[in-house]
Amino acid sequence: MHKRKSKRKSHALALNVLTWMVVVLTLLPILWMVLSSLRNYSDIAAGDQLSSGLPLRWENYRDMWVNVDFFTYFKNSLIVCSVTTVLATMSATCAAYALARFRFRGSNGVSVGITVTQVIPGMLFFLPLYMLYRSMGDNWGIPMLDTYHGLIFLYVALFTPASIWIMRGFFISIPRELEDAAVMDGCSRFGAFVRIVLPISAPGIIATATFIFLLAWDELFFAWVLTSSSEVQTIPVGIRLFVSQFQHRYDLMMAAATMSTLPVLIAFFACQRFFIKGLSAGAVKG
Amino acid sequence: MASVTLQHVSKQYTKDVNVINDIDLKIEDGEFIVFVGPSGCGKSTLLRMIAGLEEITEGEIYIDGVLANDLHASERGLAMVFQSYALYPHMTVERNLGFALKMAGMPKAEIAQRVTNAAEILQITHLLARKPKELSGGQRQRVAIGRAIVREPKVFLFDEPLSNLDASLRQNMRVELAKLHKELGTTMIYVTHDQVEAMTLADRIVLFNEGVVQQIGSPLDLYDNPANLFVAAFLGAPKMNLLDARLESAHAQIAELRLANGAIVSAAVNASRVSTGDIVKLGIRPEYLQLATDDDAGAVSAKVILIEHLGDQSLAYITIADAAEPLCMKLSGRCCNLKYGDTIGIIFPLEHCLLFDQAGVAFKRV
Numbered sequence: 040m041h042k043r044k045s046k047r048k049s050h051a052l053a054l055n056v057l058t059w060m061v062v063v064l065t066l067l068p069i070l071w072m073v074l075s076s077l078r079n080y081s082d083i084a085a086g087d088q089l090s091s092g093l094p095l096r097w098e099n100y101r102d103m104w105v106n107v108d109f110f111t112y113f114k115n116s117l118i119v120c121s122v123t124t125v126l127a128t129m130s131a132t133c134a135a136y137a138l139a140r141f142r143f144r145g146s147n148g149v150s151v152g153i154t155v156t157q158v159i160p161g162m163l164f165f166l167p168l169y170m171l172y173r174s175m176g177d178n179w180g181i182p183m184l185d186t187y188h189g190l191i192f193l194y195v196a197l198f199t200p201a202s203i204w205i206m207r208g209f210f211i212s213i214p215r216e217l218e219d220a221a222v223m224d225g226c227s228r229f230g231a232f233v234r235i236v237l238p239i240s241a242p243g244i245i246a247t248a249t250f251i252f253l254l255a256w257d258e259l260f261f262a263w264v265l266t267s268s269s270e271v272q273t274i275p276v277g278i279r280l281f282v283s284q285f286q287h288r289y290d291l292m293m294a295a296a297t298m299s300t301l302p303v304l305i306a307f308f309a310c311q312r313f314f315i316k317g318l319s320a321g322a323v324k325g
Numbered sequence: 326m327a328s329v330t331l332q333h334v335s336k337q338y339t340k341d342v343n344v345i346n347d348i349d350l351k352i353e354d355g356e357f358i359v360f361v362g363p364s365g366c367g368k369s370t371l372l373r374m375i376a377g378l379e380e381i382t383e384g385e386i387y388i389d390g391v392l393a394n395d396l397h398a399s400e401r402g403l404a405m406v407f408q409s410y411a412l413y414p415h416m417t418v419e420r421n422l423g424f425a426l427k428m429a430g431m432p433k434a435e436i437a438q439r440v441t442n443a444a445e446i447l448q449i450t451h452l453l454a455r456k457p458k459e460l461s462g463g464q465r466q467r468v469a470i471g472r473a474i475v476r477e478p479k480v481f482l483f484d485e486p487l488s489n490l491d492a493s494l495r496q497n498m499r500v501e502l503a504k505l506h507k508e509l510g511t512t513m514i515y516v517t518h519d520q521v522e523a524m525t526l527a528d529r530i531v532l533f534n535e536g537v538v539q540q541i542g543s544p545l546d547l548y549d550n551p552a553n554l555f556v557a558a559f560l561g562a563p564k565m566n567l568l569d570a571r572l573e574s575a576h577a578q579i580a581e582l583r584l585a586n587g588a589i590v591s592a593a594v595n596a597s598r599v600s601t602g603d604i605v606k607l608g609i610r611p612e613y614l615q616l617a618t619d620d621d622a623g624a625v626s627a628k629v630i631l632i633e634h635l636g637d638q639s640l641a642y643i644t645i646a647d648a649a650e651p652l653c654m655k656l657s658g659r660c661c662n663l664k665y666g667d668t669i670g671i672i673f674p675l676e677h678c679l680l681f682d683q684a685g686v687a688f689k690r691v
Contacts, residue, residue, distance in 0.1 A: 216407045224424050224428050
């Protein structure tokens with residue numbers, strides 16, 4: 040009995056140590072980034088950003104705003120990501136509900152198709168996509184390159200499939216009888232979806248929306264390829280350009296990185312309760 | 326109150342999957358009818374077809390004389406209580422109760438009045454502000470019933486409403502449902518797989534197996550005069566004793582049978598439609614088997630293999646030589662005299678013996 044108890048204690052201790060190691064490894068780069076954003080660039084170059092004796096340099100943020108035109112990139116990211124989030128969440132919700140509830144010809148094919156799109160690396164189709172966008176602008180008079188809607192259209196297509204799977208698991212976990220009860224109470228099938236299913240699915244929808252927002256906010260490759268002017272370029276592109284232009288100004292670079300992380304952190308911490316609940320909802324009953 | 330009539334109702338999911346086969350049934354005004362059968366027999370599907378939640382492949386359903394096939398579920402004047410209660414988790418009890426009335430466009434004052442009345446009948450007034458997750462199983466069941474009551478429907482539909490409750494709560498709720506039926510007098514269609522619920526609640530039972538109606542009748546009618554082997558075996562606990570026997574003679578009033586051990590037993594049935602020598606099945610309920618006394622002629626010899634004392638009664642399991650299965654005898658009180666290995670004589674009273682042909686169809690009792 041005593042041996043078993045001490046074995047359990049040492050297991051718990053080992054797990055705690057491992058957990059803290061993971062936490063430190065995860066948080067250390069963020070701490071590094073934040074502290075670097077408050078140091079002089081020569082201190083960073085010397086590797087002293089973690090030293091406690093050095094003063095905090097809040098002027099880095101002011102300098103960053105002046106040098107990087109951060110506000111424009113921030114505004115562009117906010118517009119593109121918010122619209123993407125709304126559209127992708129709406130389409131994922133409707134598609135997921137259809138896949139979860141209805142049996143129709145081709146439903147298996149749709150499910151497989153959604154899975155297959157996730158397997159193909161996005162980079163494989165950037166060239167055909169670029170050419171398509173260019174052709175739409177040149178031949179059809181619909182400008183897609185270097186536009187908000189060009190990016191939004193692509194992001195919605197990119198992030199909806201995974202979102203469908205998240206939402207589908209959530210809808211499957213909702214008992215069908217709730218909708219039957221709503222139909223008995225006078226709702227149409229769509230009315231039952233709107234009045235009963237959607238309110239119950241709010242955690243899943245918020246989790247999906249947060250997930251899409253996070254993905255869109257961090258997306259660099261397609262934003263880099265499909266945009267060329269600062270009126271449309273997003274924060275990841277802005278930071279990338281800044282790196283090219285101000286290679287040694289790590290202080291301003293870290294300030295920009297910290298600023299770009301803030302909305303994501305705020306969104307995540309505001310919605311983390313729904314995020315965790317939504318992602319695991321289908322795990323038990325689905 | 327309303328009657329419900331089903332004419333040649335069938336349900337097919339695919340060409341080869343027939344879930345409901347040609348059901349004809351008339352449910353009278355104010356009747357409490359129970360659909361009972363094993364899992365997967367189609368009773369819930371039929372209830373959902375009546376409710377309007379499932380399409381009908383063939384046939385017609387009339388509610389209060391009006392053809393209901395194409396009517397939306399909410400236009401049929403029905404209210405349903407689901408197995409899992411189906412309470413809306415994001416609404417309070419009060420909003421759950423009033424939701425259907427709100428969808429119907431009823432004025433708020435009238436909704437409030439009906440909700441209050443239903444809550445008083447079911448003693449859930451103190452729960453109106455709570456959400457479903459804050460209620461116990463029994464409370465949720467009451468709210469589910471209350472949600473049906475407020476609609477003042479013509480017909481109540483119950484889909485295994487007690488199956489999620491523990492045994493003692495189930496018994497209490499059975500009594501509550503019976504009282505509710507007496508108070509409201511509304512037609513009620515109740516689906517269950519539990520024969521005790523069926524026997525205690527029903528005015529009439531419709532027993533299903535594999536989408537086909539096996540028998541319709543009062544609980545005691547099905548218990549005493551089962552139409553076939555399935556009905557005989559489904560109702561009654563412990564199950565009916567069934568033995569193979571050979572028909573020795575068949576008259577209009579009585580049939581004589583030879584058991585596997587050579588003993589002769591008589592049954593008060595008309596077996597004239599089969600021939601002497603045919604193999605038939607003799608059925609007798611455990612409570613009707615009697616211990617023979619010394620004066621009894623025609624007793625069949627049996628050996629005791631197990632005694633179960635249940636307090637108010639005892640179950641004796643006995644074997645008859647060459648019989649395939651042991652028989653069960655229900656004896657009142659505590660039969661301390663019997664023990665394992667005892668050889669006893671048992672009597673098969675002819676008025677309680679049932680007979681089934683090789684297809685499992687019962688012979689008519691006389």
